[in-house]
Amino acid sequence: MELTSAHLSKLDEMSTLLSISDDLTIAFVRCNEPVLRHALDNEIRQQVENEVFIYDIRMDINSTSLIQNLRDAVQSDLYNAQKKENKKIAFFVFGLDDAIEKKNPDGGSEALLLLNMMREEFLDINHTIILWINSASLSLILKEAQDFFSWRTTVFEFELEKKELIKMVADFGETDLQFLDKEELEERQDYYTRLLKEFKEKGFEDASKFSDWNYNLGIIKLLMGYADEALKYFEESLRFSEKSGDKTKTSNIFGVFGMAYSHLGQVEKAIEYYEMALVISREIGDKQGEGTHLENLGLAYSHLGQVEKTIEFYEKALVIAEEIGGRRGKGVRFGDLGNTYSSQGKMEKAIENYEKALVVSRDIGDRRGEGAHLGNLGNAYFNLGQIEKAVEYHEKGIVITREIGDRRNEGAHLVNLGLAYRNLGQVKKAIECYEKALDIGKEIMDPRIINFCEKNLKSIKS
Template sequence: MKLLSCLRLTALYLALVTSDIVNAQIPKSLDSLETYVQTHQPTDTNYVNALLRMGNLTTRTRANYDRADSLLRVAEKVAIKLNFSRGIYQANTFLGANYYLSGRPQQTLDYLQKALAIAEANKLSPRIRANAMTNLGTAYRNLNQPEKALEIYLRSLRMQDQYAIQPRNEDTYIGVGLALKDTRRPREAIAYFQQALVLNRKLNAPYGMAITEQNIGRCYDDLEQETNALAYYRTALKHAKEAESALLQADILVNTGLALRKVKRFEEAKRAIEQALAMSSQQGNKGAMATDYFNLGQLHEDLKDYKRAEVNMKKALALANELDDKNKIAIYTQGLADLYGGMKNFQQAYAYQLEKNKQIDSTTVVRTSAEVQRLVAQYKTEKKEQEIKLLRQQAQLREKELINKRLQTNALLLGGALLLLLGLAISAWLLNRSRLRRLEEAQALRKQIAHDLHDEVGSTLSSISLLSGMVNSLIAQKRPEAVERAIQKINTDARQILEAMDEIIWTINPGNDSLQRIAMRLQEYAQPLMESKAISFTFQTDPALADIPVSMEVRRNLYLIGKEAINNLVKYSEATQATVRVTRLTDQLEMLIEDNGRGFDVTKPRERTGQSSMQQRAEAVGGSLDVQSAPGQGTRLQLVVNP
């Protein structure tokens, strides 16, 4: 039983905003900070800032959580004595980060809620309050509440928009990406991680780059694209080493080992996880050690080295029992049952399977009991609310009856009957009209799908049919070069059909009726093309796009215009830099595509740019398309439409 996804949950990924203390008088290394604290008196804010930095570094670089906790609590006491509100806020933020990394999610939530309350009560800067919201979102995600986390992350983004905070908080984008990944939307998550990566690169922050690159790798891992995942893990590991974070290096090595195991590169996977285990052991992180031992055990099982597999899995189970981690105990017990089953030692397999079932039953009973109590309490509350509502309604009805009793006449009854008949007639007319409109829309959709299939697929299938018929003849004529060309053409045509079908299906899917979905699909289309031409590419989207619905026709034409423009840019511009921005202008949408390429003379007709086709599509949805370019000065394409 290979529960890689369950095992991966044991490695936490820090998305907390732990902004460093900016003060030239305070040292940056731990040793220098130790000397500073010992030689200064706790009488000013510099002393508080030194303790804060010291506690934060102790958490992030040495994973000494108890020592960090002591330092941060002293910093909070001194900050309270000095009435240093920002110091109090940062002490609680760093305490939350410390509990986050030491695996105590409820304490993490408590301290980060307190930090946000302090920031709001003391009216700290909008940037600090937005950061505090991002931190709180991470705490909810750590408690397996991704929807609540996503709601708070988006609140933070809206505040950053409201106050035009620059640069944007890269950890907010990381948080949105993690929440989307937790809800099994890895492709959407990658778009937010890419934005976070751009911000971290601008800040030259190796720690942030390592976290972001690792999470992009995890998304590709979820998509079963292990080559891409491993490439991002390699880059992430390099940046984690630059940041001197042993904890982060160990996390990345574990993920690298799991990805290598999926592609059956077992020896490389074993070396990666052994390195992670060495780091976890050096830090004394028993939870991480348990995960590493179990992963090593599964790797040895894959290599048919059952003795080492047994030893490592038993070490993992012993650590899980020591930590009283019921989730890990259940997973590791099941792993040992599977191992003994593979070894034909059915007595031991049966014993561990029974133990695993007992663990599952125990945790299920606790969870079910809590859920029942919650539902009963909710039911009682709702029942009382319904009773109160019913009593109010009855009182209102009695009052109305007393007022209206004298006014009820046959004329009013007749008028009511006439109004009822009129209402029924109008309702029937509106219903028929609505049905007719839906039929017309369905007919138009059918015609559009038929037209697209004929244009995009019909001619290509005919080409494949003709080429397939030629292959046997060419083989009989012993013309291998011609056979190879024909097969290559068939492969190319088949890929085009798949792409065309994917676009048609995407276009008619009502789940894609938002501008945010269009922007994400364009980014997914553009990114690999830009990378293939070594073009430095930036894709920026307005978070407000998620609230704007669009029709199928507008969505399709927007996507095709953007796709055509990006194709032209990649093929003909010879650019080194390119930018795509999709923003909301009051009640309009603007898509801007710019490059620093060779440009062209817009007054001269060009056959291959498809400019006339893009112009027609823009006019078809009531929009405007403006193309500005000149030889040697790049190209700027601006599309404005009413969504």
């Protein structure tokens, strides 16, 4: 994959640290995505290859003592050969994410306990030590190995560009509309439009019915990807809902307002509406609505790159899903777990849960959910560096989104396919995907898709 200018700037800082450090220096590299981690590792090695020898330390669940690994390294023939050549040596530590999973009898991490207990012994290692970890590991280190962490020189934090992977559809809650294909949605759209027209022509005004019909028309537009048009229907639905005094309906409307603004790239505004919806759901004891709003808040904060808040809301949504139960609740729970693990950089666990969510969606006939889970699986495999597999999942997802007329997620799949093909060196295919996605982005007024495609097309063609 191509590194951004922000990535390269931080790598320059890392290169400087490796070049100037002459004694024990501890630094962390926090990176969640294996594909990005691999690219960063390759680049930094190229930058310092004439000055610094990189000695790799591999840890795992059966190798939890970093100091013992380092002691073994400094006694090795490879180490001594580099010393004889007067080469500066730095240790790159991989696998701490796996090693910290092993628990001691007290339930804490054995690897982190050893880091804290044997901290002073690291003073015998007169070299730079770079520990490559994900967000989940960093959080655990802050809790269980604060003494060792206090010795760090710095933490280099790397992220995939926020818009590189377009996230899939939010949770629409309990509505049969999301199970319909494109033709069926168009039939429902004609039906509700006709009802509104007939009632208005006859001078009838039923606030509850008008609220419902406008709400459904807005959902149909949102499912098709036209968020700007959906907002107009939601505004009408809210106006009639306030007349009828139906708080459940008002909460649902605030929730879909949030989804529409999120699709338009106005994430902060989306969060405001999700929070208003959440307050009402809790007030009236609507657990289903509460879970939906919590899940969508998690997705919104993931768009902003706020990992801790993302996890916080997904975990709360999980509790609700477990309380409610049922097949759909089970699928939601697996999807939320996948999103949580993805936010922490635990891609294998994310994949495991997305696959379970996919099975549930297929079992209950939720084509929209099936397409979304295929997209999330594609993104997870991309992050693992398994680009061909990512392509496979996004291509399957595109078939479904076209069948059900979901323009937004069709555009999202095309964006992510373009990114995958570009990483595979298949530039013509990447351009084709970006151009198709750009047309969709302009049609449905999705700024995330538009900005990403325009930027990447300009980069490829320049």
